[in-house]
Amino acid sequence: MKKILSLVIIAVIAIAGCKQNEFDNTIKGEALGSFILKSPEMNAMLALNSATPDQQVLIEWSAALPGVNTPATYTWIAALKTGSLDAPLLEIPSDNKGLANKLSITEKALDEALKAKGIAEGIKTELIWTVLAKNGSVSLRATETFNLSITRFGDGTSKFALYAPASTFDVVSIEPVSSAELLKFKWQKSFPTKAGSNVTYKVKFIKNSGDFNTPLMEFIAANNGADSTFSITYKDLDLAMKTAGLTDQFRLDSLKWNVEASSGAFKKFADYSNDLVIKRGTKPTMYLIGSATPADWINEANNALIPEMTAVGDGKWTITLSLKKGGFKFIPKKGSWDPSYGGSPGGSDLGGDDINIPEAGTYTVTLDELNKKYTVVKN
Numbered sequence: 001m002k003k004i005l006s007l008v009i010i011a012v013i014a015i016a017g018c019k020q021n022e023f024d025n026t027i028k029g030e031a032l033g034s035f036i037l038k039s040p041e042m043n044a045m046l047a048l049n050s051a052t053p054d055q056q057v058l059i060e061w062s063a064a065l066p067g068v069n070t071p072a073t074y075t076w077i078a079a080l081k082t083g084s085l086d087a088p089l090l091e092i093p094s095d096n097k098g099l100a101n102k103l104s105i106t107e108k109a110l111d112e113a114l115k116a117k118g119i120a121e122g123i124k125t126e127l128i129w130t131v132l133a134k135n136g137s138v139s140l141r142a143t144e145t146f147n148l149s150i151t152r153f154g155d156g157t158s159k160f161a162l163y164a165p166a167s168t169f170d171v172v173s174i175e176p177v178s179s180a181e182l183l184k185f186k187w188q189k190s191f192p193t194k195a196g197s198n199v200t201y202k203v204k205f206i207k208n209s210g211d212f213n214t215p216l217m218e219f220i221a222a223n224n225g226a227d228s229t230f231s232i233t234y235k236d237l238d239l240a241m242k243t244a245g246l247t248d249q250f251r252l253d254s255l256k257w258n259v260e261a262s263s264g265a266f267k268k269f270a271d272y273s274n275d276l277v278i279k280r281g282t283k284p285t286m287y288l289i290g291s292a293t294p295a296d297w298i299n300e301a302n303n304a305l306i307p308e309m310t311a312v313g314d315g316k317w318t319i320t321l322s323l324k325k326g327g328f329k330f331i332p333k334k335g336s337w338d339p340s341y342g343g344s345p346g347g348s349d350l351g352g353d354d355i356n357i358p359e360a361g362t363y364t365v366t367l368d369e370l371n372k373k374y375t376v377v378k379n
Helices: 002-020 108-117 234-243
Strands: 038-041 044-047 056-061 073-080 092-093 102-106 124-137 139-140 146-151 163-164 171-174 182-187 198-208 216-219 230-234 252-263 265-271 272-282 287-289 311-313 316-321 326-331 353-358 361-368 375-376
Touching: 038 124, 044 265, 056 108, 092 102, 092 108, 102 108, 163 252, 171 234, 182 234, 182 252, 216 230, 216 234, 230 234, 234 272, 316 326, 353 375
Parallel strands: 044 146, 171 272
Antiparallel strands: 038 056, 056 102, 073 092, 073 124, 124 139, 124 146, 163 182, 182 230, 198 216, 198 252, 252 265, 252 272, 287 326, 311 316, 316 361, 326 353, 361 375
């Protein structure tokens, strides 16, 4: 009996000891994963426009991996480029009371924040910026710091749109010796934000991969830049294109145009640029030349046997004709080989190899000069 009682007492003591050693599984630690800045990109320049005070400025970054119980909150911080982010000039919580990994702020609010720090009107301020994430007792900055220049409200211009020529890939053919015919440009007027100020305009042209801040060509609008129109003769446009390096009058030049409006030191482009495809020459023409054609390789200006293609728009051409076994190329001007188009099946390359016709027959030939593609189909 005493032995049984002793065993019971030992069991009770053992159970009690186990209860005292149970672990608290509640997770109380916090942490933050690294995150990166997205936009504005490094060395971005932002000119605040007093004509569009409600325009949103968007600042974005990736989300930091959250802690276990407390979501991360974010603050956008910026300091003078000569200063330190340890003592920021600006500190602004992100959207959604600091919970979003972006900051949407109006130009007016950003301007007022700079004004409150003593930045004068119209002054460009060179800043460095990053984002501070917090999660309970844990704080972490983004892995990098970006440069950003912001110009405060001063002179400004309202938004405006381009009217004509409308954006198109249709080919505009011009006669390069004509001083009577004009290419005309028109856009919406932009208005200054400061009373007594004026707005002047420049029309700028770039190649498709260009930058309007370093244009291929630029012209002052009518009335010494004051009017929202610009006209140029075909002859003067041809001369300007040659000066800009576009010396080949018989090829398509794919350009974009936009207008820069200026008021005081403030400059603004229309929100959207327009496409413009120009072909210079006495008329838009395309011919076939080669041993497969009736003219053979006799490329003379007065050779009536050289087959002429039909233009169908957008720099596209077509012809159906009888061809011999042999080869041919495309030429825009009879009597000239500069330029000529040839190549391998599936594409046409300027100055390429002869296009082969394996057997005599009736063929339909097409050329897409803009995209440098062609087809040869036996009927």
